[in-house]
Amino acid sequence: MASAELNNTTIPSVTKSITQVKINQFESCGILERENIHNSPELAQRRLGTTYTLASGRMSVAFASESLRKFFGADVFNHTGTVNLKFLRPVKEGDTITVGGSVNSRQEVENGTMVIVDLYCENQNGDKTAIGQGTAIVS
Amino acid sequence: MAEAKLPELDYDKLEIGEELGTYEYLLTEEILESFRASVEDPDAVFPTIGVKHDATALAMCYQDNIGGVNAGNEMEFHNPPIPGKKITVTGRVHDKYLRRDKPYLVIEATAIDEDGRLLEKMRTYQMKKPDEVGKKWQAQS
Numbered sequence: 001m002a003s004a005e006l007n008n009t010t011i012p013s014v015t016k017s018i019t020q021v022k023i024n025q026f027e028s029c030g031i032l033e034r035e036n037i038h039n040s041p042e043l044a045q046r047r048l049g050t051t052y053t054l055a056s057g058r059m060s061v062a063f064a065s066e067s068l069r070k071f072f073g074a075d076v077f078n079h080t081g082t083v084n085l086k087f088l089r090p091v092k093e094g095d096t097i098t099v100g101g102s103v104n105s106r107q108e109v110e111n112g113t114m115v116i117v118d119l120y121c122e123n124q125n126g127d128k129t130a131i132g133q134g135t136a137i138v139s
Numbered sequence: 140m141a142e143a144k145l146p147e148l149d150y151d152k153l154e155i156g157e158e159l160g161t162y163e164y165l166l167t168e169e170i171l172e173s174f175r176a177s178v179e180d181p182d183a184v185f186p187t188i189g190v191k192h193d194a195t196a197l198a199m200c201y202q203d204n205i206g207g208v209n210a211g212n213e214m215e216f217h218n219p220p221i222p223g224k225k226i227t228v229t230g231r232v233h234d235k236y237l238r239r240d241k242p243y244l245v246i247e248a249t250a251i252d253e254d255g256r257l258l259e260k261m262r263t264y265q266m267k268k269p270d271e272v273g274k275k276w277q278a279q280s
Binding site: 016022023025026027028029030031032034036037043047048049050051054056057058059061062063065066069074077078079080081082083084085086087089090132 | 164173177178180182183185186188190191198199205208209210211212214216217264269272274276
């Protein structure tokens with residue numbers, strides 16, 4: 001579990017296999033039942049010009065959140081955590097996504113020390129699918 | 140009675156700061172379990188990531204016939220939502236701009252529960268020319 005002392009420390013890595021079943025299950029969390037580029041191959045073809053649907057970028061946000069929660073501890077991350085990701089490359093069925101990262105810096109804030117973590121997501125080919133940062137405030 | 144048809148989303152007419160209204164829903168155990176299974180995380184406590192509060196707010200205001208691709212997300216986690224409690228979401232257009240000749244729309248939402256607990260804030264950067272995805276990536280698949 002992180003403390004304010006740790007610099008350049010790597011965060012626990014998580015690896016996830018992407019399947020259309022899981023993509024559809026993620027989309028089923030929505031409160032509006034609607035087709036989109038994640039659950040409809042036809043709509044993905046029409047709007048994106050791809051022969052595949054895309055996994056929502058928010059799935060990667062969830063993966064990164066898990067990694068950060070394991071690093072900071074649930075109590076800290078679930079109440080002070082942030083995730084900020086920029087998506088670089090489509091994620092689709094058959095991909096395996098690994099989240100990793102390391103502590104970049106710390107800064108003193110009103111209610112403690114904000115620990116800033118550089119994040120990345122990469123696929124089975126080592127291609128980056130997302131980059132960004134996550135933070136949490138430790139006391 | 141027929142449902143009122145939503146106005147079609149016109150990117151050029153969207154205004155920065157435009158309110159996307161407020162809606163509420165009941166967070167169920169089912170949503171939580173679906174979310175946990177979909178991301179293979181039995182300890183996940185923010186199934187609201189999967190509800191996509193900001194995109195839902197937009198979809199409740201406009202019929203988007205062009206769609207978009209998620210180019211980025213920013214999320215703040217304040218308090219885990221509690222299944223069985225109602226969540227109220229307020230959405231807004233945060234920004235829109237052109238980058239490398241592609242239009243982007245930035246939407247955001249804040250969620251609180253029925254007890255007034257702030258749950259999360261999120262922001263999504265949508266690239267509103269989704270056919271660029273196929274042009275760039277399909278051949279590489």
